[in-house]
Amino acid sequence: MKTASRILGSAFFREGFEVQDAPRYGAERRGAPIFAYVRAAREPIHERGVITRPDLVVVADDSLVSVAAAGVLVGASARTVMLICSNDDAAVWRERLGLDGPVFTLACEPAPDDEVRFLGAASAGAASRFTGVIGRESLEHAIREELQDLRPEAVERNVGEGLTAFDEMEAHAGCLSEGTIRSAEAYEDPNWVELPFEGVEISAPDIHGAATSVQVRTGLWRTMRPVIDYDRCNRCSWICTTFCPDSAIHADADRTPRIDYDNCKGCLVCVAVCPPHAIAAVPEQVAVAADSEEAST
Amino acid sequence: MSRRLLTGNGAAAWGARLSDADYVPAFPITPQTEIIETIGGWIGRGEWDARMVTLESEHSMVAAAGAAAATGVRVFTATSSQGLLHAMEMVYTVAGWRAPFVMVNVSRGVSAPITLGSDHTDVMAARDSGFLQIHCSTCQEVVDSVLLAYRVGEDARVRLPVLVNLDGFHLSFTREPVEVPDIEAARGFLPAFDPGELRFLASKPVSQAVAVLGGGPYSYFRYETHLAAQNAVAVYDEAASDFEARFGRSHPAVEAYRSEDADVVFYMIGSFATKAKDAVDRLRDAGQAVGLVRPRLLRPYPVESIRALLAGKRGVAVIDQNLSLGKGGVLHAELASALYGCPDAPRTLASFVGGLGGREIAAEEFYEMARVTREAAESGRTPEPRLLYTEDELRELRKLQGIAVAERHDTGAE
Ligand code: SF4
Ligand code: SF4
Numbered sequence: 178m179k180t181a182s183r184i185l186g187s188a189f190f191r192e193g194f195e196v197q198d199a200p201r202y203g204a205e206r207r208g209a210p211i212f213a214y215v216r217a218a219r220e221p222i223h224e225r226g227v228i229t230r231p232d233l234v235v236v237a238d239d240s241l242v243s244v245a246a247a248g249v250l251v252g253a254s255a256r257t258v259m260l261i262c263s264n265d266d267a268a269v270w271r272e273r274l275g276l277d278g279p280v281f282t283l284a285c286e287p288a289p290d291d292e293v294r295f296l297g298a299a300s301a302g303a304a305s306r307f308t309g310v311i312g313r314e315s316l317e318h319a320i321r322e323e324l325q326d327l328r329p330e331a332v333e334r335n336v337g338e339g340l341t342a343f344d345e346m347e348a349h350a351g352c353l354s355e356g357t358i359r360s361a362e363a364y365e366d367p368n369w370v371e372l373p374f375e376g377v378e379i380s381a382p383d384i385h386g387a388a389t390s391v392q393v394r395t396g397l398w399r400t401m402r403p404v405i406d407y408d409r410c411n412r413c414s415w416i417c418t419t420f421c422p423d424s425a426i427h428a429d430a431d432r433t434p435r436i437d438y439d440n441c442k443g444c445l446v447c448v449a450v451c452p453p454h455a456i457a458a459v460p461e462q463v464a465v466a467a468d469s470e471e472a473s474t
Numbered sequence: 475m476s477r478r479l480l481t482g483n484g485a486a487a488w489g490a491r492l493s494d495a496d497y498v499p500a501f502p503i504t505p506q507t508e509i510i511e512t513i514g515g516w517i518g519r520g521e522w523d524a525r526m527v528t529l530e531s532e533h534s535m536v537a538a539a540g541a542a543a544a545t546g547v548r549v550f551t552a553t554s555s556q557g558l559l560h561a562m563e564m565v566y567t568v569a570g571w572r573a574p575f576v577m578v579n580v581s582r583g584v585s586a587p588i589t590l591g592s593d594h595t596d597v598m599a600a601r602d603s604g605f606l607q608i609h610c611s612t613c614q615e616v617v618d619s620v621l622l623a624y625r626v627g628e629d630a631r632v633r634l635p636v637l638v639n640l641d642g643f644h645l646s647f648t649r650e651p652v653e654v655p656d657i658e659a660a661r662g663f664l665p666a667f668d669p670g671e672l673r674f675l676a677s678k679p680v681s682q683a684v685a686v687l688g689g690g691p692y693s694y695f696r697y698e699t700h701l702a703a704q705n706a707v708a709v710y711d712e713a714a715s716d717f718e719a720r721f722g723r724s725h726p727a728v729e730a731y732r733s734e735d736a737d738v739v740f741y742m743i744g745s746f747a748t749k750a751k752d753a754v755d756r757l758r759d760a761g762q763a764v765g766l767v768r769p770r771l772l773r774p775y776p777v778e779s780i781r782a783l784l785a786g787k788r789g790v791a792v793i794d795q796n797l798s799l800g801k802g803g804v805l806h807a808e809l810a811s812a813l814y815g816c817p818d819a820p821r822t823l824a825s826f827v828g829g830l831g832g833r834e835i836a837a838e839e840f841y842e843m844a845r846v847t848r849e850a851a852e853s854g855r856t857p858e859p860r861l862l863y864t865e866d867e868l869r870e871l872r873k874l875q876g877i878a879v880a881e882r883h884d885t886g887a888e
Binding site (some may be wrong): 185186187190195196197198199200201202222223226227229253298353358359360361362363364365366367368369370379382383384385389 | 479481531587590641644647648649650651745746748749751752754755756757759760762834836837838839841842844860861862863864865866868875878879881882884
């Protein structure tokens with residue numbers, strides 16, 4: 178999404194707009210949900226920080242819509258355009274979320290095996306079209322600029338996807354409307370409160386529950402899964418179990434190592450340290466697909 | 475000169491590159507790391523001829539920076555938050571060496587509890603160190619301020635290190651249009667560092683910053699450093715005028731926005747000052763005479779300009795994105811000390827503490843601060859210092875506390 182925001186920002190900039198674009202990271206880890214925002218105006222932009230009343234919301238991963246903490250609908254109103262990258266169609270989402278405003282979807286086909294698929298280019302392409310003020314050339318130029326470090330084939334594919342999405346949304350060109358400014362004439366009271374003094378037993382930043390980290394299923398962060406080939410594992414039992422930085426490998430009484438996939442983050446340290454190379458790294462998506470196939474047979 | 479989209483971190487890296495810094499001691503910390511990554515990339519690809527050394531901590535990093543600067547090379551480094559605090563012993567020390575270099579600080583709230591979000595408590599901790607401080611409100615200012623910082627810090631009338639401060643996230647990771655000066659134009663403004671005789675060479679050893687026994691000599695050296703820092707007000711003004719003549723961009727020591735005929739003024743530093751400009755415009759639309767006064771230079775404190783710009787105002791809303799625990803906002807206290815006893819000083823200085831640890835300041839809050847300050851000026855009753863904290867925020871916090879209490883109950887602690 179950072180890339181998408183930069184493509185959109187660069188495309189606006191090429192069209193002569195003042196621009197501000199920024200990603201907002203939460204946890205410093207791979208696969209953590211992130212969001213990014215873009216502002217564009219004809220005048221220098223003085224506003225800063227997260228956009229509280231968006232004109233357009235783009236959701237690159239439709240599983241985030243249901244995650245309250247991701248807050249994808251915060252500040253959205255009837256005039257907010259929603260673009261969701263999803264294989265369910267717009268009508269389904271409108272109904273699901275009870276939205277009154279315009280909703281569009283972009284279908285997401287899986288990427289070729291060896292490529293990371295950037296929904297960024299496609300969503301930036303669609304978003305560019307919605308603005309009604311970004312031309313095809315500016316979009317193409319912006320995609321090339323932002324993806325210049327990728328391999329040439331990947332750049333071409335993304336340019337293709339961005340332009341296809343741009344063309345696909347032709348009927349909705351200019352569907353975005355500019356937000357109004359918040360007048361100082363009549364404004365909402367911020368409702369400040371006086372913070373009372375509170376005792377240290379409640380006002381120090383402490384977690385009182387023990388072993389709470391176990392409850393956080395950090396395995397959900399994994400993009401690669403370590404898989405032990407028990408035919409190759411010589412049951413040394415101590416190397417992978419000791420080196421795993423998350424204590425996610427335990428050995429049974431017979432010294433057979435077991436990976437706790439609820440908490441394995443997929444750092445692949447175990448893969449690197451196993452002397453007989455008994456641990457393989459499998460992309461999580463592939464492993465999940467294999468799991469569900471196994472479950473259904 | 476080319477106009478392009480750059481993050482604040484990118485702008486800081488460009489500032490270093492255009493300054494032709496020779497040596498970059500480095501240590502990573504969020505949200506600063508992108509600066510040294512960018513510089514490392516340039517040096518690694520041979521696009522910029524400089525030496526980067528990764529140190530084992532910020533403490534060593536600042537020691538290396540000061541030592542290198544003492545040999546007469548131009549040094550650039552960067553840090554943030556806990557990194558700056560960890561370096562603090564050396565921060566004070568190298569300033570006493572009178573070794574000029576530039577350190578960018580990407581502001582981030584300090585621990586504990588830990589946060590990645592921005593506030594200015596980190597850089598305030600370096601306030602009394604002898605480092606000069608320039609505070610930026612846009613990415614453009616970041617690149618320009620690095621150039622200005624070398625010009626001022628290296629000047630023989632000053633010879634002190636300089637901190638250039640930018641806010642984490644709101645500048646560090648935010649792209650904005652930035653004019654990047656040509657390298658030749660930058661060199662015209664900032665020629666190579668000329669340390670004169672004050673330079674450590676292996677062939678001509680000197681002992682810098684020797685031990686001083688006794689309060690008399692000690693006081694002399696400390697006070698001379700203070701006077702040098704104060705000289706930097708005039709040196710900064712000269713440099714900023716020259717900068718404006720060459721590049722057409724004005725960066726006065728204290729920025730004034732629509733404040734001339736204002737009766738109520740926001741007083742603050744950093745990137746949220748641009749939000750305050752928006753608020754000023756909206757309040758003006760609503761018929762209120764409100765303005766903004768923003769020191770860019772915080773050390774030395776440009777007292778004369780501040781007094782002149784605030785003379786005759788009715789009220790000042792001082793917005794501190796920092797908190798001196800047990801006292802309050804640092805800018806408020808400093809402003810009060812600068813204005814006390816001046817015959818035409820504003821009657822009311824209202825203190826607001828907000829934007830801590832990455833908290834935003836909403837447009838409505840600026841409007842409300844203007845209202846509170848105006849009322850206070852009219853009634854003559856200065857309000858109690860106010861933390862910008864809403865009912866909604868307290869409600870969210872109560873939820874977290876509810877969990878904490880339940881946990882304690884579960885674990886039998888209660
Ligand atoms: S390190 Fe390798 S060989 Fe040893 S127990 Fe783990 S998987 Fe088996
Ligand atoms: S991938 Fe990392 S976290 Fe997972 S089991 Fe291996 S060492 Fe542990």
